[in-house]
Amino acid sequence: MSKAAEKKNKQSIVNRFVDLLLQVKESLAPETEPVLAGIWSDEKSFLSAIKELKQKGYKKISAITPCPVHGLEDLLEIKRSWIPWVTFVFGSAGCLFGLWFTWWTSAVDWPLIIGGKPFWSLPAFIPVIFECTILLGALSSVAALFYACKIPSVDPPVLDKDLTSHKFALYFSLKDKKLSTEELEKELLAVGAEKVIQSDF
């Protein structure tokens, strides 16, 4: 290969790698929608603002907090997570897999007499079956968490850099045509928001 061709080839490998990275980035691009958000820096006034907004008849309020806030799920009417079902189903599947696999390898595929024990020595297989249960249960729960939270995603929008530190936000999707942006902005300021941001989130 001539030097120029070699160089070109090298470049094309780099290009292909960059293309691949860009593809990954694109496939992991976050879903966004236009929102109107109010920012609070005090937990108490943030919580009372939710109550006031609910009294005024607002629905579909979403929140961003730097840490899990006690009682927020009830206030925002968030249903209990469905992830435990995933854990249960996959944990059971792991258990059944371990049971089948130890039986199939030791008693069916190539039975060997070891230590005079029966081919299917269930008590001796329990540790392996147990570990399969835990492993699949744990990994499936995390996979379900990733699915539920839509992570990993690349460069998710950040409404305010302090929302992962000490500030709280409430936001409304502007896709909902019934909401008037100006009215909502006034309302958010009236219940104590420090500032109101209109942005994609």
Next chain:
Amino acid sequence: MDKSNSRVSESLKRPPLVTGKKTFKNITDDICSLTEKLPGWGYFSALFTVKSLFLFYIIVMGLIVARGMGLMGVNHPVGWGTDIITFVFWIGIGHAGTLISAILFLFRQKWRTSIARTAEAMTVFAVMTAGIFPLLHTGRPWLAYWLLPYPNQRGPLWVNFRSPLVWDVFAVSTYATVSIVFWYIGMVPDMATLRDRAKGIRRHIYGILSMGWRGTARNWSHYEITYMLLAALSTPLVLSVHSIVSFDFATASLPGWHTTIFPPYFVAGAIFSGFGMVVTLMCLVRLFVPRFKDYVTLNHMEAMNKIIMLTGMMVGYAYASEFFIAWYSGSDFEQYVFLNRAAGPYWWSYWIMVSCNVFIPQVFWFKKVRRNIIVMFIVSIFVNIGMWFERYVIVVTSLHRDFLPANWGMFDLTFFDFGALIGSFGMFLTLFLLYIRTLPAISVAEVKTVAHD
């Protein structure tokens, strides 16, 4: 009436978990700033020292792999040398991290919050360190994948699922995987905090590590459930791991190993040694990062010292009960093994073990001692020494004399035994030092939930 009431409520009040009246912003700043400044010369010289020790460890391992197991003290009849001893030692240390992060979480022990992250990091690093030793002990680590049941061209010949050594492969690899996942999932929201504070290349790195965490209320709801599920899965897992490690011994018919007390005895010992290591590390963290004293308070240290004393007495009970059962069994071999332990050629290792694990932690009966950093640091070092010797006693004194005269012999440590043991601390401490300055060493989000209790 009012006065006495308020006095009662005052005395019933729990000490705060985080001192110094921190706001959320203070907490973020205190914890994140550790990763944001270039460390001083003290840190780099410490890192250089432990990294050199790590390099020494790699050379020692390389020589053992290249020349063979004969470089270590293993012989007939003591075929399980320091590789197995040090493996059990490190795996045991890992257990305290899971106890703090999972079991104490399920028991709603809120004081665990500020030490959980570092304890879990310790678990991950200890399990990584431990995992190398059985591979080294196989003598041909490049064939270690034979331990896994995979379809092969030898039949396929499957692994023997009745063997405790195969159980160990499953238990330790599951434990390593789940611990790393649990640790990492706990860190994801904190990575987002670091991302939002950072600029330039660090923003990209923490951005990738945070996986695009947004922190909406719905996210947190799923996140908390998953965290609890992982804690609930880790709890039986951690108990199973050291039980299975103890089965490696207990399912053999060797006097001194063949006892039903082994699983609980090993688990108690693991928690004991692990808390010893957590106290050692936390004393150092408190010394070198003074602002963490508000998060890892003396109350935390005292609580850990109480657990050290309790589990120390549990292993003490196990030592005593082994002697009683040996006498009560009426078996000559069993009785001889235990007399030989306490008064035979390895009497010194037995008494180092008993002094370090049972006698020395008794100083924690006194509140002043429990709350004295210097004393607890020294005691925690003794606990670590004692627990290494416990495994030495179990492996060496049981193996070196059994039923047949042909199976009587002695075991001597070589340079390579010491090298691998001391070198493994180099690996563990290198990982720990890198961790403490690059990742959030205290859970930023979780501490906020207990800061104002």
